[in-house]
Amino acid sequence: MxxxxxxxxxxxxxxxxxxxxxxxxxxxxxxxxxxxxxxxxxxxxxxxxxxxxxxxxxxxxxxxxxxxxxxxxxxxxxxxxxxxxxxxxxxxxxxxxxxxxxxxxxxxxxxxxxxxxxxxxxxxxxxxxxxxxxxxxxxxxxxxxxxxxxxxxxxxxxxxxxxxxxxxxxxxxxxxxxxxxxxxxxxxxxxxxxxxxxEDQLILNASEALGLGAVRAGMKFSAIYPMTPINSVITFLADHAKELGIVYKQPEDEIAGMNMAIGAAYAGIRSMVATSGGGFALMVEALSLAGMQEIPVVIDLGMRVGPATGMPTWTESGELRFVIHAGHGEFPRIVLAPGSCEECFRLTIHAFHLAEKYQIPVFILTDKYLNESQWCVPKSMFTKPVSIDRGKVVKEEELTPGQMFKRYRLDVEDGVSPRSFPGMKGGIYFNNSYEHDEFGLVTEDPDMRKRMVDKRLRKFQAIQKDIMSPQVFGDDNADITFVTWGSTTGPVREAMTMLEHQGMHTRCIQYFWLYPFPSEETKSLLAKGGRIIDVEQNATAQLAGLIREYTGIDIQEKIVKYNGRPFFPEEIIERL
Amino acid sequence: MTTVRSSSFMTGKMPTWCPGCGDFGIWTSLKDALAGLGISGDDGVCVYGVGCHGNMYNWMKIYGFAGLHGRTLPVAQAIKLVNHELPVICISGDGDGLGEGGNHFIHAAKRNPDITVIIHDNQVYGLTTGQASPSAKKGFVTKSTPEGVTDAPINPLALALTAGATFVARGFSGDTQGLTELLKRAIQHKGFSLVDVLQPCVTFDKVHTYMWYRERVYYLDTSHDASDKVKAFEKAYEWGDKIPLGVFYEEDRPTAEELEPALKCGPLAKQPIDSSCFDALLEEFI
Known part of the structure; x- marks a missing residue:
């Protein structure tokens, strides 16, 4: 047996x-x-x-x-x-x-x-x-x-x-x-x-878990151009649009998709897009628009092998640096990366919350392996209570009819100003791509420009208190610490189980909140010494690079894989 | 309820367009049309592209989305899908809407969202100091075409007709009264309405002046059957000594919003977040 x-x-x-x-x-x-x-x-x-x-x-x-x-x-x-x-x-x-x-x-x-x-x-x-x-x-x-x-x-x-x-x-x-x-x-x-x-268990892929999370978070509008490996999100949302009372729109391209999601969020509801690297490349212009207009929008980037068309149906986690740096100009954003199907559901709900709390774009980095594998998840993982907080939204009765609304109020400590939605009496403002004043009117005034940049970037400080520490698995006193993120977490944890059977204790630090980078948490987690081994599904060890950038810690040992196939735990053990 | 007047739309900012710019006429007509229809700044949204036209929001007090070059249409469609009770108007340019946003133009027209698109059509990129736009006619000498334009021009009316627009019209910024009436009809039309507006660029185009247009434009009269697409095409290609204005084509077809099941119970923006069927969703995966 x-x-x-x-x-x-x-x-x-x-x-x-x-x-x-x-x-x-x-x-x-x-x-x-x-x-x-x-x-x-x-x-x-x-x-x-x-x-x-x-x-x-x-x-x-x-x-x-x-x-x-x-x-x-x-x-x-x-x-x-x-x-x-x-x-x-x-x-x-x-x-x-x-x-x-x-x-x-x-x-x-x-x-x-x-x-x-x-x-x-x-x-x-x-x-x-x-x-x-x-x-x-x-x-x-x-x-x-x-x-x-x-x-x-x-x-x-x-x-x-x-x-x-x-x-x-x-x-x-x-x-x-x-x-x-x-x-x-x-x-x-x-x-x-x-x-x-x-208990009952669900069999689903991470795209479906993401769709469930979005729906649970009250997402009402998505515009997603088909692309491997996120097509199951489309199927899920389109199949259930009628019963859920949501709109799924197939746009003509990813440029339209991202602009639609931004327009929908501006008009008053929670919205999202999903794509892969090449599609996201087309969205980058509008990502910057969301940054300037302070629009909450959730972006699911299902990573696959690049560059260019790459190997479209194979897995890779190579877009971490891309999403952190994408977009012209400087503006805040949050990058999350689930390491499992249930984490994908949970983080998607959280992504919508964070997007509206800070009025910024929030990324969920998934990949082909997560998105197209069928995972087995206990039902109770999906039934926990969810509270929905739309963030700072002005009430119509607080507005003065006939007057313009200060949508981009500067006197906000966290950089987040209350929003009005079109149709509210007295809520008129200009949702502006151009640098603007508090009403959204164009400005090129040096002082106003600086104050608006400072306001937007103050959100980085405010976000600090929401940063989630990496998850730690295994033995805190182990001599070997694996550092990883995303779907590679699975094979690393499986390798740890195998090593444990051989009498070897190890520890794993899994990053699911990647940006703004949890520097202080990283410094304390990596302070204790021993071997630190970075494990990533890309060729350039992008997480290790981030760790060095934000903490000065230069991880010497790296196990990377970039042939399009996910890690087997045995491959990690062999390379120890 | 307060009466909406043209002056209701003033923001206190004065236009920065060149004196005599065709944009003034379009701005005036738009304010008059909205006032005439009783649409106040609180009850509508204008989505602006980038170009001289796109600066209009600074002196136009109505909910305004000043987006990216060429991207008015995706934004406008989404706003309409989220709150279909609001009139949504795209303030776009020929470079903006037909060049950078050409693909969006085709696809928006085919979906028939209930939005109005006003194209400020002056054959040049004014804001970047006078290069040829996609609608520039052959031979037109501009900063980017010193030997004259060699490409065939995009015909916005014919393109809209091909793509499936259900209201196709052309106005002239030198006739604000006529343009106001066209804009009113376009806004009232249920579906995708295009109003291509001929306008002189007084700074970078010394050929297509007010006088040049006035000598040529005429309004289509009752003998034109606006339900006949083939006739509309014929008229759309009439260009030279005579240039027709007015409604070329009009068709009644269900709008994108009418065909969206989720909007049957009212605007998305007004529907509460409901998770009552979530458990049933989970059952599908067991």
Missing amino acids: MSSVTWKIGGEAGFGIMSSGTMLAKTFSRQGYKTLATNEYPSLIRGGHNVITVRIAVEEFYSLRKDVHILATLNKQTVDLHKDELNDDGILLFDPADFDWKPEHFSRHVVCIPIPLKEMVRVKSVDPVMRNTIVLGASVALLGGVFENLKTVIADQFQKKGEKVIAYNAELAWMGFDHIKKTAGDVRHFYLKNAEKR
Whole structure:
């Protein structure tokens, strides 16, 4: 019996690879298991090679490991590409019509289990695209799972497609399940130990968590141009716009998107955009506008491999410096970077709060790995109470009809002046891109210019008290301290678990609040000495650079990865 | 309720436009049109681009969003989606709206938001001292085209018609009364309304003077069928000894806001934040 099993399915794009992963994860997460499903695919809709890897475990874990216990394949190419990843005693599921795999084809001991997939779909006269469902049934059998659980997941998955589709899929899944029971009944070495179900768990990606967070925070308007890896935010918001009473607008480009979000916030509601690096490059002009006009807006930047088109469907965390420095002129901003799916939900809510509290742009840095992996999160993480504070907004009764409103009042210690919204009687001001006076009227007066700059930059001081210290995991007295941010946190924590089993204690400092940089907190956290190792999913160790800039601490040891693939914990351990 | 007068829009600042600038006529007509329609500074929003036209907000007391060069339309559409009870007017220029903001212009027209776009069309970039604008006619000598413009000009009316605008008109800043009437109709039109306004740049254009325009412009009369798009195109391309003014095209089509389900219960800005269906959302992911 196993406490953790990793399953991988691969095949041609368009053959339901991704949904198989989600369905397998749900089949087990509903029973209380912890799961993680992470995908790899090229930027193609059909024809490319798609893979999804699902880890299922009894206890909580933070990332995949370099295991593949079961390799489920829908074509020969998948075996060719991934056969060396199989663990000893690993199981290969394959269609003998593709190639007759034998144990001697593998470097390790592999159990080859043929399933006549093409024959089965032919006999049932169904679309060959449904072969994945047979494999799914077979896989549940190999994991010692209960067929009924898979059947319920199938019913939910295909609910919109109708009873007939559900019935076909359930039947095919049963054929796979039954095939294993009949032909390979004694292959039980990857049966999972029982897990205890404590509460309902959600299976979702970080884009969906971000969408949930935005909605929970009262976001009412988003304008998002499609771009990998944030497309799930669009799907989520567009699908639910009607019931939630929110507007999702697809703009003609990211320039329009950012200007729309700014216009919407100006008009009185919470708004956001989401994009990746290239799209954000187009938004930079309007980011500066938000800085000058003091507009609250939330920007989700889902990082992927750059520069330029880079490798659009692969992961990287290379935009930290970009968002901190983006925009002409000097103005305050906040940069947050969740390290997990639940943190993405929580920080998104907080981002909207901070944006309106300080009337500034707030970034949420996510990445492809976070945004497109399916994470397993307890429901209680999403049900905590949320209080919504719109920040300094003037009430209509406080205004004097006929008079202009001092929107950019200078006599505010924190640099934040109350806003009026268009339509309020007596609230007229000019929301101005040009340097302006307290009413928003143009000014080029040197004194007024200086006072307005000082007002805007005073927010940096005010924000200091809201800066959130990095999270610290592990042993405070450890000799090794890992420093990391974003989705790399998962593999680092998983590596720490593995090291702990080897008797090696380590500590991890995870930055999720990155700017304004928590310098004092960093100085005290890094003061105690020992080895400090920076771990980042980019080539130039951008966080280490920030730490040096703000604290003078020059981290010598760096473990960076920038080939587009997320870290395996083993890779971190190997490079210690 | 107080009566809205043209003078209600004064901010106390005086215009900084060159004496005789065509922008004066557009400003006057806009104030008169708003006053005529009873729209006060509190009940509407003007979104300004960057160019000589864009300086107008300093002497125009109405909610004003002075944004970036070319970006009036995305801002205006969002304001309208958030608070569709407010009239929203874009004060834009030919370089601003057709050059830098050309893509926004096409897409705004196709969506048919209920906004009005006034293009200050003088064929030059005045604020940067007189380069050719996208609507500059062939052969026009400017600082950036010493041998004369070689490109074909953008025709704002024809472009708007192609893109799907539901109200397409042209005015002349030298006839403020006629322009006021056009602006009133444009603001009242339900949908995307374009008013391209011919205006002389008295400083950087010695060719297209008030006199030059006065000798050529005429108003379309009742014989023009404004519901006929093909006829509207024909008239849009009439340029030379005779230059038509007036409403070229008008069509009734549902607006972007009318088609937005979330706005059925009133403006977004006035709807409370409601999290009652959040739990049901979570269930979808289990």
